[in-house]
Amino acid sequence: MIDFRYHLVSIIAVFLALTVGLVLGTTMLQDPLLDTLQNETADLRGQTEDLRSERDVADRVNAGADQMVDAASADMLDGRLEGLEVVVVQAPGADADTAASLGERVEEAGGRIAGRVEIAPEFVDPANTAFVDELALQVSADAGSLSGSGPYEKAGIEIGRALARAPEPDEEEDEAEEEDGGGAEEGGHDPASALAAFVEGGLLTVRGEPAGRSDVVVMVSPSSAEQAGRDDRETVNTVLTAFVSALHDRVGGLVLTGDVPSSHGHGMIAQARAQEADFATVDMAGRPMGDIVAVLALAEDIDGDGGAYGVGEGVDGFLPDPLPEPRETADTEPSPEPSDGLDEARRVVPGGE
Known part of the structure; x- marks a missing residue:
């Protein structure tokens, strides 16, 4: 039959084992563990600095690209709408x-x-x-x-x-609307x-x-x-x-x-x-x-x-390629080609009326 003395010895043994473990952990393992943590911290700090530098460079590149595109916008957008x-x-x-x-x-x-x-x-x-x-x-x-x-x-x-x-509307529709007295759109x-x-x-x-x-x-x-x-x-x-x-x-x-x-x-x-x-x-x-x-x-x-x-998911590209051509409006008439007078000369038939 297990008596109280046996339980007391068991509890003392458990606490003694914990004490020995703590002593070993804070002496024999302390230096290697701290060295490992310090090395990992230094590596992470270095990676953070590298990423921060890359971000700063990317920000400057993007700002420069915006300035360049802004400067060229007149030519890129001219007449597109x-x-x-x-x-x-x-x-x-x-x-x-x-x-x-x-x-x-x-x-x-x-x-x-x-x-x-x-x-x-x-x-x-x-x-x-x-x-x-x-x-x-x-x-x-x-x-x-x-x-x-x-x-x-x-x-x-x-x-x-x-x-x-x-x-x-074409001219015929205009005339029909005038006869009907105008009004709202169809329907x-x-x-x-x-x-x-x-x-x-x-x-x-x-x-x-x-x-x-x-x-x-x-x-x-x-x-x-x-x-x-x-x-x-x-x-x-x-x-x-x-x-x-x-x-x-x-x-x-x-x-x-x-x-x-x-x-x-x-x-x-x-x-x-x-x-x-x-x-x-x-x-x-x-x-x-x-x-x-x-x-x-x-x-x-x-x-x-x-x-x-753009630059997000599912894009076809950064921008249209080829770029859309400038629009030609209906009120824009092509400039007449320069004449050197030869056409008029050909219309004049010697001896003609």
Whole structure:
């Protein structure tokens, strides 16, 4: 039978073993362990310094590239959007400075900002989905054509229709309109009234007078900083991507711009590229290089060849290659070729009347 003395001896033996282990650990193993930790710390510190130096060099290279591209922007953008009316559309949480700098590049390329449309946060609020759907049906001149489309696709179709420039009528149509007394567009659709309905519904803010004037659209996606940590990021960007796809079908040329992080994960540009959207995307907006590439991508998308450009995931390249050619506007007449007088001389027949 085990008595108390046996338990006492066992407990003393355990504590003695622990004491011996601690003594050995703090004497025999102390120096090698400390040396190892110090060496690893020194290595990590060296790697950190190397990475910091590489980052500083990369920042200087990028800053220099922006300066160089900025200096060459006049030649790169000259005439690429000549004669086009452009509407800038800002998603909820889009960076206002980015939208402004893109507008400046559009004008540098010969385009004209017809107006700006800011999408309100209420537009993408799940609680307003039914309202968005109902409003799109109310403003539509042909509600039956919207059947089968989701609420935000319907909204994209109708807002795009309200923004898009109506095709120029020929002379016979002009005469017919004069006989009929003019009026709204075919089917009684009034672009300004349709756009105003979304404004009055608290879904949009409109600056300028873009209704019925847009040839192409620059869409600015939500900034990654604004969406950081939001649980509904994926849902919001899915909704906006559906809206932009429908908008593009109506207005023709469109480029979706955003920062580099928006091309990763659940970012809006990442979702558009994953769905193989047929409009152009650029993921470097907000810096000179990105804004210039965005204008070039927009000029390319006018012909239906929009690609994915930048440095993020799923790009076709850094910028369009070859670059889109400058546009020739209808009021630009080719200069007559210089004449040396020989043609006139040939028209004069000796002895003729």
